[in-house]
Amino acid sequence: MADGLLVAYETQLRARTPPAPGPLGAVFEQDGPIVQAHFGTHGTVDHRDLPGSELGTLVRRQQETFADRGEPVEWKVHASDPPDLAQHLVAAGFTPGWERHVLVAPIDSLSSAPLTLPVGQRIREVQFREHALLARIQAMAVASGPHRTSLAESDADGDAIGWGRSLAVLELDGRARAAGWAVLVDGTEFVSIGGMTAPEPAFLTGWLAWIGLRSRHPGSSRPLGGHRWRYLVAEATGELRAMFLAAGFQDVTTVRSYHWSPPNPPARERPVVLVFDDPEGEKVWERFASQWDFSTETQVHQELVEPPKSVTWHLAAIEEDDAAIAELESIVQRGLRVAVRPGERVYALHPNTQGYHFDPRRTGGPGQPRTPRCAYPDGGDHRLYTTADLRLGTFGDPWGQTLCVFGSDLLAEVEDDLTTLLGIVLRRGGHPVGNVWSFGPDGHNVTGP
Template sequence: MEEALNRRPPRPPVGAVVDRDGPVVRTHYGTHGEVSHGPLPEWDLEALVSRQIEAFAQRHEPVLWPVYGDARLAEALLAAGFAAEPERTVLSCPIGTDPTTLPVVGHDWAGHRRVAELAAKTGPHRRPFSEFLADSAYLDQSAAVVLDGDRAAWLEQSGEFMVVGGVTDPRFAATLVAHDWRLARPHRGVRFLLAEATGDLRDAFEAAGMRAVTTVTRYHLTPPGEPARTRPVRQLFSEPEYDDIWSRFEERFAFRPDTQEFPGITEPAHSATWRLGALDDPRLDGIVHKGLRASVKPGEELYWLDWQHAGYRFDPARVDGAGPRWPGAVIPNGDYYSYLTGDLRLGTFGHPWEATICVFGDLLTRIDAELTAALGRPIRRSEA
């Protein structure tokens, strides 16, 4: 049970960095940080807490530290300056047997907006819906967003537990408890439902058959310095923002996917196109990444587009190094890849079938010579 409560995803959430300090796992989101852990040592607990505070302070990240019924750790956190939220009850029960299909939102962004509206009016939730979306959990088959009129819930699988991230109406509790989550293929290993609640929601879960197993208190600490307002990387798929950047790209460059007719776009003025040879990925990536960083304005974000797949919006100044890895790839691998500024003034276009990369705008000025040295003379140039 303790492992399920503290379990972190097998891979870092999108835009996050995961560090370990003995039994402690720190997840750095750029905007804030969270702590999870297994059993803690009986000695030097204060020193362990102090190291975590320092690690988050170096990134100017407010810290969230959930404590599950551990009075000794709670005392150490309070002594270190943490503030406590009200205690919540952790409840669990075997999953239900009701095979009724639940109204799952899937990739319907209008549905997600409605859930976000309901979530903003309720709570506090175990996991804010905004964080659920920022982690791109809605793209993960192990997660589920359920919307039934004015009742909504979001859940994620953790091992044999289906964990309720939030529920907006106590009347929805009985439905979640009764549902057989094993009916969905990704959830075949689920055996138990896990939730956190207080007040009417706790009463509703208990009335539906859940039982209290422990308590949780979330402790917060805000270090000096201004935290970032956005994560370094945001994954995009079905939301209007991604549709908009794709629509503008297709219109601006007359994008025409084809396996035999080239080029795939109307290559803009001040662009050059190189044939991709046997150059290894890190070398080409390094040239393009350096050029993109130098070409954008301070604080300006980039998009990486992958045709008919999820893409990213990210801050090139906050990836790699101590941040999350640079998203996407330069060399196309079976699909069309592009790095673009939001105003489409500069970027790249990788064509998988022609095996070329087109570079345009100020980015070309910065990396023209390096790409020519690495790939040879361009096969096309547009100077007009």
């Protein structure tokens, strides 16, 4: 049984490149048998089979790649890896870190019978707006690590949105005593237990019910072409490992981490960061709404107060033209890359839903994560690109079918290209220039001043 579980673990979870879109702000690259994960702030190395020779050369090549990116790297060595791999890592300057057991259980073999908790205790899902509780859980997670996947990394990956993660808390008389988080691993048959702050079997019972619900939900991921999730995987030592073993998990291997950092300090934030119920993102929206006299309360077309240094185009010329819309996004993204200050973040926001902030110079290029698309107002939603100070950006209005670009630095980079693509300038500095968009019998027609 354990051998079969190890085969499933090795073939599905090791050297894995996640299906798109994958973890937020991450890039995965292949170097022979090696899969490198680059997060901008750090990176990881994983693999299955390695060549029996030239391991030292392979290790040094990974170091060079991560040094070029300025990313510290973690290399996980499993008991099944070549016995001299660890020696080559140490010789290259890697430092040994934590060691844990990898535990796997077939989901069908685990008891789903509800556990009777002591009086005053309960297990429940954490809601995303429980800010004080989430801060408390983050503190517990840091104090109890390391985990298979830290809660902070899970949040940065974007696991907090959608259906793919369960974050549960054990409360005693209303106060958080322990927490645990588990993630459906897209494209596999595995559910990964990212971590537990204390060995509480009741979390397992809750996750089995959650997995059952997700398997039946029409909006959930469908692993391996639609097959159900079959396995739970965890990493643990000590009392937490003992709890997993008692619940029916099996030790399949051990894993030890090795760490190396380039000389220069790494970036503090990923190239793309989720803005999800985030106070700073909300403040940007509030400042924008105030300055532009904008409201999402009504779909009546508004007379927005566009900035003096702005140009507004009509978008009907590219409506339902995917290639042209992609070109619009590309023009704006190239302009942002040049116009923003080094290290400055740009917000990509939609009202009433999650958005992002990102560094345009660290996205959209070779070996970089994709830039969030936020220029064209598709789906009937407004779209806003802006620096935090509202100095420059774009605003896409689906009700007026317009794109406004504001800020002289950005306009200098994009105005000619956007005019070539879109054709008609409607307003400059918020004032009509005399062009009128009309719909004639032969389609779209433009009447000039």
